[in-house]
Amino acid sequence: MEFKPDWEQAVRRFEAWYAFEETDRPVMIVSAPKAPRQDPPAPGDLLRRWTDAEYLIARHEAAFRSTHYAGESYPHCWPNLGPGIAGAYAGCEPVFDETTMWLKPLDRPLSGIHPVWDEDNHWWQVTLELTHAAAEAGEGRWVTGITDLGGVTDILAGMRHSDRLCIEMLEEPEEILRVRDGLLEIWKRAYSALADITQPVNGGTTGWLGAFSVHRTYPLQCDFCCMIGPEMFERFVLPELRELCRWLDRSVYHLDGPGAVKHLDALLGIRELNAIQWVQGAGQAPTIEWADLLKRILDAGKSVFAYASPQEVRPLLERLGARGVALAVGASTPEEADYLVRMSAEWSRP
Template identity: 35%
Template sequence: MKYTNNWSKSKERLRALWDREVLDRCCIWVTAPKDNASYKCYELPEKQEDKIKYWTDGELVLERYKNSFENTYYAGEAFPILINDLGAAGHAGYFKNARFRFENTVWFFPIIHDWDEDELIFDENSFLYRKTIDLTKYYVSEAKGDFIVSMPYNCGNADALAHLRGSENLLMDMLLEPEKVKAALEKIQAAWLRTNEEVYRIVCGNNDGGCSVGWLGTWAPGRHGQLQCDMSVMLSPEMFDEYIMDELQNQSSWMDHCLYHLDGIEQTRHLDKLLSVDGIHIIQWTNVAGQPRATECLDILRKIQAAGKGLIIHVEPHEVRVMLENLSSKGLYLLTWAETQSDADDLVRMAEKMTHE
C-alpha cells in the first residue's frame, strides 16, 4: 500500500473491528493535509457534457484521486481509497431507458409512469452499468495495490426504485399496488446481486482479498458492503417489515461483513428491526443537518452496542474524546480529520490512551 505506512497493522485492527474485538486500541480514521501539501483545485464544470466526463472519464477521476492521495496524511486506520461512485442507489441506472443527470452527484428521473406499460428490464448495455464495470477494471489496473478501489454505491433497492418511480408515487404504490412494488424490488435485487458479485471479483485481488465502502473508510476481508433504506424515514414500522426486511436479509447473507447506513434520527423507529438481522454486523450512524449530533444520542449508540453490533461514526475532532469516554471500544470505528499531521497523531494517541471495554 502506497501513501501510508500503517496498512499492515490497520488491517489487523479492522479485522478485529468486525469481530467486535480490540487489538490494541479502537479503530480511528484521521486524515490531514501533509505539512507540504499542494492540492490542486478540480472544480465541477458547468456544461453537462463536461460534467459527464468529470464523473466517468477514468483518467480524470484517477488524476483527482492521486493528487489527493499524494497530499494527504493518513493516520490511524486511514488509507487511500478511490471511491467508486456513480450515484447513490446507482443501480437504478442499470435498467432500460434509465434517465439521469450528472451534477455534484448523479440525479435520477422517474421512468416508471404506468406499472402496466413501463416494464423494468435490466440492461447490460446501459451507460451506467457499463461505466461501473469498465471503470472498476480500469481503476484496479492502475492501482496495482497502491490504493484500495471501493465497491460502487449500489445500495438500497427501495431507494433505487424511488429513483425509477418517484418517491411520492412509490409510497402510494406501497399502499395500493403492493405486489407490483414487490415484483419490481425483486428485479432490482437481481441487478444488485449480479453487479456486486461482478465488481467483487474485479476488486478483491487489488484489495488484499476484501472490499471497501469508500465514503466510510472501511475494509473487510471477503464480501463486504453497505445496506441502506434512506426512504425508510417515510415508512411505518409495518411497511418497513413488509418491504425492506427481505432485502436486508438477502443482501446481508451475501456478505461476509455487512454494515447498515442509518441516515438520521428518524430511522431509529426501525432500529429494533435492524438489530434483529444477524447478518448486519455494524450500524453506521449519520449525523443529519438540523438533527442532534451523535454526542447527543449516546443512549441509542449504547443500545446498538448492547445488541452486539459495532458502530461507525463520523465525528468532529473535538467529539472524539466524548465518544471514547462514553462508548465501548469494542467494535467502535471513529472517522474524523485534523488540520495538521501533528494534530492527527494526537487524536490517535488519545484513542490509544482511552481505549476500554
C-alpha cells in the same frame, strides 16, 4: 501500499471491528492535510467530469499525495457515479449536476416495469471502465472501492418518486415486491462483477463508506424508510436487507437521521448484520449527543461507525469504549491526527 505503508495493520483492525472483538483501541479513521492539494484541471464538459477515467484517477491521486493517513484511514479511489446508479442499470435515466445524481422517474405503470440484467447497458459499461481503470492504476498504491449502487428500495423510490411509491405500496404491494426483487438481482449481479475486479487487487472490498474487509462487504441502506412505518418496513424493506446481509460476508447498515431510528430495533434483529453507521444529518445535534444511541447499538452486539470532530473523540470513547467502535475524524494537522489515534487506547480503556 504506497500511500499507506502500515496498511496490513489497519486491515487487521477492520476485521476485528466487523467481528465485534475485544481490542486495545477502537478503529480510528483519521486523516489530515499534509500539503496543498493540486487538483488536475476539470474537464469542461459536466458529464466527462463524472465519467472520464483519467480525470478520476488524477483527482484521487492528487488527494492521496496531499493527505496524511493516520490509524485506519487509507487512500480510497471510489468510482462515483452518484447515489443509486444501479437504477440506471435497470433502465432509468440518470441526471447529473455538479455534485450529485438522481434518477429520472419512469412515467409508466408498475406493470410495465420489468428490471432485467443487461450486460450491454451503457451505464454499466461506464462503471466497468472506471472500476477497471482505477483498480489497474491503483494496484499496490491505493484501495479501489465499489461504486454507490444504492439501497434497493431507495432505487425503487428514485424510479417512481418517493410520494408515488408510498401510494403504490398501499395499492399495488405485489407489483412493488416483484419490481423490488428484480432490482435486487440486478444489484447482486453488479456487486459480484465489481467485487471480482477489485477484490483481487485490493485483497478485499470496500464501498463508499470505506469500511474495508478482506471479505465481501458493502454499506446497505434505505433512506426511504423515514417515510414509512414499521409494518411497511417489515414487509417491503427488511426482506431485501436480510437477504443481502446473508449474501454478503460482512455488512454495515447506513442509519440516516432521526427519522430512521424508529426502525432500529428491526435492524438490530438481523442476526447477520455486523454493524450500523450512524449519521445524524445536517442541523442535528453533534455526534456526542447521540452517544446513548450508539451505546444501544453496541449493547445489542453490533459494531458502530460514526463521524466525530476532534473535540468529540475523547468523550465519545470514554462513554463507548473500544470494542466495536469506529470513528471517522478529520484532523487539522498530521500531528493532531497521530495524537488522536495514539490517545484513543487510553481514552477508551474501561
